[in-house]
Amino acid sequence: MDKVKRYLIFLVGLFVSSLGVSLITKANLGTSPISSIPYVLSLNFPLTLGNFTILFSVFLILLQLGILRKNFKAEHLLQVPISILFGYFIDMTMAFLFFVHPQSYLLKVVYLLIGCLILAIGVYAEVLANVAMLPGESFVRAIVETWHRDFGTTKVVFDVSMTVTAAVLSFIFVHRLEGVREGTIVAALLVGFLARILGHRLAFLERLLFPEDHKVKMAESAAVAKPAAKNVIVIGRQYGSGGSELGQLLAKRLCFACYDEEIIQLTAGTTGYTPEFVRRQEEMMTNSLLFDMVNQMYAYAPNQEAPKDQIFDAEAAVIQELSQEGSCVIIGRCSDYILKNDPHCLRVFFHAPLESRVRRVMERENLSEKEARAKVQKEDRWRADNYRYYTRQIWGMAGNYNLTLDTDLGIDYIEHAIREALKIESGESK
Numbered sequence: 419m420d421k422v423k424r425y426l427i428f429l430v431g432l433f434v435s436s437l438g439v440s441l442i443t444k445a446n447l448g449t450s451p452i453s454s455i456p457y458v459l460s461l462n463f464p465l466t467l468g469n470f471t472i473l474f475s476v477f478l479i480l481l482q483l484g485i486l487r488k489n490f491k492a493e494h495l496l497q498v499p500i501s502i503l504f505g506y507f508i509d510m511t512m513a514f515l516f517f518v519h520p521q522s523y524l525l526k527v528v529y530l531l532i533g534c535l536i537l538a539i540g541v542y543a544e545v546l547a548n549v550a551m552l553p554g555e556s557f558v559r560a561i562v563e564t565w566h567r568d569f570g571t572t573k574v575v576f577d578v579s580m581t582v583t584a585a586v587l588s589f590i591f592v593h594r595l596e597g598v599r600e601g602t603i604v605a606a607l608l609v610g611f612l613a614r615i616l617g618h619r620l621a622f623l624e625r626l627l628f629p630e631d632h633k634v635k636m637a638e639s640a641a642v643a644k645p646a647a648k649n650v651i652v653i654g655r656q657y658g659s660g661g662s663e664l665g666q667l668l669a670k671r672l673c674f675a676c677y678d679e680e681i682i683q684l685t686a687g688t689t690g691y692t693p694e695f696v697r698r699q700e701e702m703m704t705n706s707l708l709f710d711m712v713n714q715m716y717a718y719a720p721n722q723e724a725p726k727d728q729i730f731d732a733e734a735a736v737i738q739e740l741s742q743e744g745s746c747v748i749i750g751r752c753s754d755y756i757l758k759n760d761p762h763c764l765r766v767f768f769h770a771p772l773e774s775r776v777r778r779v780m781e782r783e784n785l786s787e788k789e790a791r792a793k794v795q796k797e798d799r800w801r802a803d804n805y806r807y808y809t810r811q812i813w814g815m816a817g818n819y820n821l822t823l824d825t826d827l828g829i830d831y832i833e834h835a836i837r838e839a840l841k842i843e844s845g846e847s848k
Contacts, residue, residue, distance in 0.1 A: 420628050424547045427627070431543025432500065432552075436507035437514075438537025438609075443467065444518040445529035447601030450537065450609065451577035452554040453508075454584035458597040461588075468509030475501030478553040482560045489563070497553050504552065530601045537605070538612030545617065546624060570724060577606050618810070649674070649745045649840055650760065652753035654767045654805075654814065657797035658775030658790075659825045661768035664832060665749045671833055675746040677737075684736045685729060699726045700751075730808055754818055755809040764839055765819040770826050 443449040449457045456470035463470075479497050483490045520526045544552070551559065558576050562569050581602055588596045624631075651674070655661025662678060669676035682700070686693040734756045737748055741757055748757075754765040770778075772794065779790040805813035816822050821839055823832050 428547035435540030437511045440511040441533030448599035450605040462591040468505040472505035475553040534608045541613040542616040650763045658779040659770040669747040678749040767819045767822045
């Protein structure tokens with residue numbers, strides 16, 4: 419039953435995607451990158467956009483056959499009827515939108531943005547169904563699997579190639595740029611970005627729509643679960659508050675294990691990335707919008723994540739496993755959110771006055787006051803953006819923690835407060 423439901427959702431997504439493509443095209447500011455070549459051809463030959471979409475899709479399927487060879491499976495042939503349906507859906511929706519002929523530039527932009535949103539909804543539905551891919555994305559996947567390339571980078575190169583080829587064809591046919599405009603660039607950047615936003619905000623839909631699959635996953639997780647740890651302390655901290663050092667010292671005093679850099683090593687072991695690459699990915703986010711825009715191409719790959727997302731998921735799995743192995747202190751990496759449902763977890767946030775943190779960074783990193791202040795503000799902003807992106811919550815908000823402590827109060831006070839909290843958490847006293 420779930421399989422039938424998935425195919426129905428995919429078909430709905432396919433139709434919605436075609437509606438989005440048609441509306442973007444009707445806006446007359448270009449079209450989506452994957453449709454740019456068929457669109458330019460349709461402007462210069464008697465066949466429709468849908469007809470050329472089918473022909474171009476078949477061409478991409480043949481290229482996949484040449485790339486994959488013996489690895490080309492029968493399931494790849496499912497792209498043929500999907501392509502035919504998509505092509506006819508495009509012609510159908512273009513006919514539905516016969517009344518759309520925006521004259522003013524502002525109205526064209528409005529139709530373009532609405533089209534991008536509709537196309538993003540279609541892409542999200544196709545990814546949610548997770549039963550098939552359109553030839554464009556499947557072609558990219560074939561390259562990735564054959565030559566072990568990064569999906570996001572390959573998708574960017576593919577879209578750029580389609581757009582450039584369409585522009586060249588336009589100059590060949592009519593000696594001017596036609597069918598490829600600023601709307602093509604907007605669609606390339608915006609559609610995947612919106613699809614990823616929908617994926618984050620509507621993550622609960624998969625559980626609601628496919629409860630049987632969810633039950634299987636939960637049963638598999640329960641089968642490998644280990645006994646819960648007696649006490650786990652997770653620490654979030656402002657930059658320069660001394661939170662990492664205090665966490666390590668606290669672990670020693672409590673005779674707990676302490677995990678910070680060790681998480682990077684363990685994550686590297688499970689992902690195949692080097693520790694240096696994992697560390698760079700941890701430090702790469704400047705703000706969630708920029709991160710989403712850069713990594714939006716992964717929205718088209720149902721089973722492929724952006725490297726930073728993949729690393730976050732791997733770190734979350736490592737943190738969950740470490741929390742089951744024994745009493746420990748875990749520092750940073752949204753661990754308070756990852757273990758929010760663990761009854762044995764004490765969530766702590768360390769903060770300190772700005773001037774105190776600036777002085778600490780000046781001494782620790784041999785920086786001037788101006789440099790230290792700038793670094794504290796930059797690192798705090800990165801941590802807030804990273805936390806907000808993955809948890810959709812506000813970093814440092816007291817409601818996310820059991821304790822928030824000013825590190826200027828000293829280790830003795832902090833240790834006493836945490837020991838008392840652990841007694842309360844474990845039910846040893848009131």
